[in-house]
Amino acid sequence: MVQYQLQKQRVLGYGAKGVDLKHVLRNVPDLHKIRICNSLDNALLPTDFTYTNDYIRRAGVPYPSNVVFPCSCVDEACGANCDCMRVPIYDERGRLCTALEYPLHECNHLCPCSADCPNRVVQRGQPIDMDIFRAAGKGWAARTNKPIEQGEFVCRYTGELLTNQDAEIRGGGDSLTYLFDLDKEVPHSCEPAFTVDARLYGNVSHFFNHSCAPNLGIWAVYINHLDPRLHELAFFAIRDIEAGEELTFDYCPHDIAGSAHTLHKFVCLCGAPNCRGFVF
Numbered sequence: 001m002v003q004y005q006l007q008k009q010r011v012l013g014y015g016a017k018g019v020d021l022k023h024v025l026r027n028v029p030d031l032h033k034i035r036i037c038n039s040l041d042n043a044l045l046p047t048d049f050t051y052t053n054d055y056i057r058r059a060g061v062p063y064p065s066n067v068v069f070p071c072s073c074v075d076e077a078c079g080a081n082c083d084c085m086r087v088p089i090y091d092e093r094g095r096l097c098t099a100l101e102y103p104l105h106e107c108n109h110l111c112p113c114s115a116d117c118p119n120r121v122v123q124r125g126q127p128i129d130m131d132i133f134r135a136a137g138k139g140w141a142a143r144t145n146k147p148i149e150q151g152e153f154v155c156r157y158t159g160e161l162l163t164n165q166d167a168e169i170r171g172g173g174d175s176l177t178y179l180f181d182l183d184k185e186v187p188h189s190c191e192p193a194f195t196v197d198a199r200l201y202g203n204v205s206h207f208f209n210h211s212c213a214p215n216l217g218i219w220a221v222y223i224n225h226l227d228p229r230l231h232e233l234a235f236f237a238i239r240d241i242e243a244g245e246e247l248t249f250d251y252c253p254h255d256i257a258g259s260a261h262t263l264h265k266f267v268c269l270c271g272a273p274n275c276r277g278f279v280f
């Protein structure tokens with residue numbers, strides 16, 4: 001196995017094939033380790049991909065208004081008496097405790113609670129070590145190196161933040177599958193104003209493939225602003241995941257095979273018993 005390891009922004013090894021990971025994965029944060037494994041073919045990671053754990057705002061995308069409200073707690077960490085914990089979104093171990101797709105509101109920079117507050121999970125970053133590996137027929141993929149419990153935060157979806165018009169221009173061919181509309185708060189009949197493009201800039205979620213039986217779900221999250229057009233996107237495990245399992249999400253959860261919206265362009269190779277046959 002050709003194996004590389006990135007740790008604390010330093011490249012610990014160069015692979016037999018001589019890829020300079022400093023070049024291909026820049027700015028990897030020190031919270032987690034990512035190994036690049038290829039035991040399948042001679043492919044190398046794309047050299048035009050830059051690692052980022054944040055949105056990169058492009059032309060026409062405004063800064064969100066910074067109007068937020070502090071929570072009412074007086075302690076270090078929000079407890080049962082605090083407004084924000086009346087309907088808790090995370091349990092005492094930081095696992096998401098709702099199956100509902102409602103947006104998540106975390107404590108923000110005005111809240112008096114500490115960084116350890118149980119209502120700050122996504123903003124603390126993701127600590128899960130992962131491998132980026134080659135998956136037959138699907139290109140690169142990502143898998144976890146440790147078991148993940150249902151409800152655990154996995155990572156954000158990051159990339160360039162574009163206006164919907166610019167996303168339409170970029171959205172041809174394969175590029176389409178890296179675009180994620182910020183439409184969690186937009187009625188189905190309306191177009192979202194902004195879209196995240198993870199093709200050239202993104203984090204490990206750039207490598208998450210589609211599955212018709214996914215193990216990850218994605219939630220809208222608000223931290224330091226309340227602008228519904230510009231929320232964050234965060235992946236959480238929707239079931240227990242074993243170490244070594246590929247991490248996947250459903251690219252088209254509301255699509256019904258055969259509907260007018262279904263393009264039937266990508267044949268799906270997820271291999272799930274309930275596979276719809278097409279990614280979309």
Ligand SMILES: C[S@@+](CC[C@H](N)C(=O)[O-])C[C@H]1O[C@@H](n2cnc3c(N)ncnc32)[C@H](O)[C@@H]1O
Nearest residue numbers: 138139140177178206207208209210268269270
């Ligand atoms: C967002 S990227 C995922 C990472 C990608 N595999 C890579 O190598 O960068 C989406 C692309 O992965 C491939 N892919 C993802 N899920 C797939 C699936 N279930 N079946 C076949 N191809 C898939 C398709 O080529 C698709 O355009």
